[in-house]
Amino acid sequence: MDNLNKYLKIARNVVxxxxxxxxxxxxxxxxxxxxxxxxxxxxxxxxxYFKKSNSRLFxxxxxxxxxxxxxxxxxxxxxxFAGFFMLLLKSSSAGQGQD
Amino acid sequence: MEENQSQGKAKKIIDDxxxxxxxxxxxxxxxxxxxxxxxxxVYTNAFFILRDSHExxxxxxxxxxxxxxxxxxxxxLSSFKTWIRKLTVNTCIDKLRVKSKTFDKKLSxxxxxxxxxxxxxxxxxxxxKNFFTRETVKxxxxxxxxxxxxxxxxxxxxxxxxxxxxxxxGLIKKPIGTVKTNIHRARRLIKEKxxxxxxKK
Numbered sequence: 001m002d003n004l005n006k007y008l009k010i011a012r013n014v015v016x017x018x019x020x021x022x023x024x025x026x027x028x029x030x031x032x033x034x035x036x037x038x039x040x041x042x043x044x045x046x047x048x049y050f051k052k053s054n055s056r057l058f059x060x061x062x063x064x065x066x067x068x069x070x071x072x073x074x075x076x077x078x079x080x081f082a083g084f085f086m087l088l089l090k091s092s093s094a095g096q097g098q099d
Numbered sequence: 100m101e102e103n104q105s106q107g108k109a110k111k112i113i114d115d116x117x118x119x120x121x122x123x124x125x126x127x128x129x130x131x132x133x134x135x136x137x138x139x140x141v142y143t144n145a146f147f148i149l150r151d152s153h154e155x156x157x158x159x160x161x162x163x164x165x166x167x168x169x170x171x172x173x174x175x176l177s178s179f180k181t182w183i184r185k186l187t188v189n190t191c192i193d194k195l196r197v198k199s200k201t202f203d204k205k206l207s208x209x210x211x212x213x214x215x216x217x218x219x220x221x222x223x224x225x226x227x228k229n230f231f232t233r234e235t236v237k238x239x240x241x242x243x244x245x246x247x248x249x250x251x252x253x254x255x256x257x258x259x260x261x262x263x264x265x266x267x268x269g270l271i272k273k274p275i276g277t278v279k280t281n282i283h284r285a286r287r288l289i290k291e292k293x294x295x296x297x298x299k300k
Contacts, residue, residue, distance in 0.1 A: 004290055007232070007239045008258045013221035014236065015143040019152040023159060024138045028131050030160045031167055038164050046165060049189055053182055054174045066263040 115179045122170050130170070133179070134163055139218070140180070141187050146215065147255050148191040150244060158194065162187050184260060192270055195248070235293070242292045243285075250285035253278050258286075 042050075052058045064071050115136075121129035141162050145155035165186060173182065217237050243251060252271060256262040264282075268275045 004239070004286060004293075007236045010219075010221075010232065010236045011240055012259055013219065014217050014240065015139040015220055016146050017216040017218055018139065018142050018156065019215075023142055023156060024135050026156070027134050027138055027160055027163045030164065031130070031134075034164055034167060039168060041161060041165055042168060045189060045193060046169075046186075049185065050169055050172070053177060053185070054172065056176060059176055062266075066265060 112178055116175065119170065119173065119175060119179050123173070130167060133166075137180070137183055138163070141183060144184060144187045144260070145191050147244070147259065148188065148252060149194060152215070154194065158187065158190050162190055165190075188256065188260065188262075188270070192252075195252075238293060238296060239289060242289050246285055246288065250281050250288065253282050254285040257282050 115133075118129045118133050118136075122133060138159060142155050142159045145158040145162075146152060149155055149158065162183065166183060173179075217240065219233060219236075243254060246254070253267050253273075256267045256270070257264070262270070264275050264278050268278045271278070273281075
C-alpha cells in the first residue's frame with residue numbers, strides 16, 4: 001500500500017499531453033469571443049460553488065467537518081491544558097496561604 | 100530537496116496571486132499567462148474523469164470562460180489552483196450526470212480507446228527521474244483509467260485531487276460508506292493488476 005501511495009503521490013504531478021497541442025491558443029481564442037450569452041454558463045451550480053468558495057465561514061466549517069478527529073483532539077488538549085493551569089494556580093495559591 | 104520543493108511551491112503561489120490580481124483589474128496578458136500555466140492541468144483533470152479528449156477540451160474551454168467571467172469577484176480565500184481544480188471537477192461531474200441520463204454506462208466503458216501521453220511536471224524530484232518509477236506511475240494511471248466509473252471517480256478525487264470522503268460523497272451523491280468501500284476496492288484492484296503485470300514481465 002505504501003508503494004501505491006508513493007506512485008499516486010507522484011501521479012499528482014503528471015499531466016496529459018492534449019491531443020490538440022495548441023489547447024492554450026484554443027482557449028485564448030475562445031476568450032476573445034466571450035459575450036453576454038456565455039454568462040449562461042454561470043448557472044446555479046456554479047454560483048453556489050462560487051459563493052461558498054468566497055465565504056470564510058463556509059471554508060472554516062468545511063475544514064472542521066473534514067477533520068473531526070483533529071478538532072476533537074485539539075479540544076481535549078485545550079481542556080487538559082486549562083485543567084492543568086487551574087491546578088497550578090490552585091496549588092500556588094494554597095502554597096501562598098500556608099506561608 | 101524538500102525545502103527546495105516547498106520554496107518552489109510558495110513562489111508559484113505568489114506568482115499566481117500576482118497574476119490573479121492583475122487579471123481582476125482586466126489585464127488580459129496576465130489572464131493569458133494563467134491559461135498557459137493551468138490549461139494542461141485543467142485538461143488532465145477533465146480527461147481523467149471524462150476519459151474523452153474532445154469533452155476534456157470542451158470542459159477546459161468552459162472552465163476558463165467561467166473563470167474569465169467571474170475572476171473579478173474571486174476573493175482568493177483558497178489558492179487559484181484549488182479554485183480552478185474544484186471548478187473543473189464540478190463541471191465534469193455535471194457533464195457525467197447529463198451523460199449518464201442519456202447513455203448506457205457499459206457502452207461508454209467499452210468504447211474507451213483513447214491514446215494519451217503522460218508528462219511528468221516535477222522532474223526536479225529524484226524519484227521522478229527514475230525510469231522504473233515513471234513507468235510504474237504510468238501503469239498505475241493506465242489502470243485507474245480502465246476502472247469502472249464507480250471506482251475511478253472517487254479514487255481520482257481522493258488520491259489525486261485531495262478531496263475529503265465527505266466532499267466526494269456530496270459530489271457523486273453516494274453515502275460516505277459506499278465511497279470509502281469503492282476507494283478501498285479500487286486501490287486493491289490497482290495493486291492486484293500491478294502485481295499481475297509484474298508477474299507477466
